[in-house]
Amino acid sequence: GAVVSQHPSWVICKSGTSVKIECRSLDFQATTMFWYRQFPKQSLMLMATSNEGSKATYEQGVEKDKFLINHASLTLSTLTVTSAHPEDSSFYICSARVLSEGPNNEQFFGPGTRLTVL
Amino acid sequence: GDSVTQMEGPVTLSEEAFLTINCTYTATGYPSLFWYVQYPGEGLQLLLKATKADDKGSNKGFEATYRKETTSFHLEKGSVQVSDSAVYFCAFGRNRDDKIIFGKGTRLHILP
Numbered sequence: 001g002a003v004v005s006q007h008p009s010w011v012i013c014k015s016g017t018s019v020k021i022e023c024r025s026l027d028f029q030a031t032t033m034f035w036y037r038q039f040p041k042q043s044l045m046l047m048a049t050s051n052e053g054s055k056a057t058y059e060q061g062v063e064k065d066k067f068l069i070n071h072a073s074l075t076l077s078t079l080t081v082t083s084a085h086p087e088d089s090s091f092y093i094c095s096a097r098v099l100s101e102g103p104n105n106e107q108f109f110g111p112g113t114r115l116t117v118l
Numbered sequence: 119g120d121s122v123t124q125m126e127g128p129v130t131l132s133e134e135a136f137l138t139i140n141c142t143y144t145a146t147g148y149p150s151l152f153w154y155v156q157y158p159g160e161g162l163q164l165l166l167k168a169t170k171a172d173d174k175g176s177n178k179g180f181e182a183t184y185r186k187e188t189t190s191f192h193l194e195k196g197s198v199q200v201s202d203s204a205v206y207f208c209a210f211g212r213n214r215d216d217k218i219i220f221g222k223g224t225r226l227h228i229l230p
Contacts, residue, residue, distance in 0.1 A: 006161075032216070034217075034218075041223075041225070042222065042223070043207065043220045043221060043222045043223050044162070044207075044220050046217060046218075049217070093161055093162065095162075095218075097216065106150070106152070106164070106167065106211070107218055108164070109154075109161050109162040109163070109164075110161055111160060111161035112160070112161040
């Protein structure tokens with residue numbers, strides 16, 4: 001149980017184009033999904049917190065117009081990198097928190113999407 | 119502020135050696151503590167967790183004990199295998215907003 005998928009697993013695009021990455025919780029409902037960015041040999045940097053049916057909350061320094069997040073249902077969140085540039089090349093990882101009563105910190109992570117912008 | 123400090127890598131060991139990766143945290147309250155593992159080319163997987171003081175999380179031969187008095191959650195394994203080669207991240211769940219705060223990761227190389 002608690003499986004999170006991401007699509008695509010990797011994508012190469014030209015500078016200036018937009019790329020959409022999907023994050024799905026396959027066997028559970030996730031009221032909250034998180035988007036992270038990971039640079040080579042570094043830790044995960046939280047970009048934004050996505051709650052179903054409401055606007056995402058972005059971390060300081062993350063451009064919300066650059067990284068559009070939509071959480072359309074309890075099982076799907078999307079991250080769109082708009083007008084991508086080479087510096088946006090990175091490994092993007094989503095995670096989902098299980099819907100449950102009471103506090104629950106545990107998140108389940110997707111396998112990640114490697115974006116390369118030429 | 120909230121943070122996780124873990125030993126820098128890379129750590130290189132021979133197969134069947136004893137492993138310790140140190141981790142300490144700074145947080146308010148009593149957060150849940152996690153170790154995540156990232157195998158080459160893959161996403162993060164939860165390795166083990168502990169939700170309260172003195173709890174011991176264990177999985178695949180790895181163990182870590184929640185030490186409130188030293189704010190530590192050191193990862194140990196008695197006999198490592200080549201397949202344990204990966205990056206290990208110590209983390210905690212921040213109570214006030216449920217965000218997870220990660221350490222920088224420790225790369226582990228196990229030599230046959």
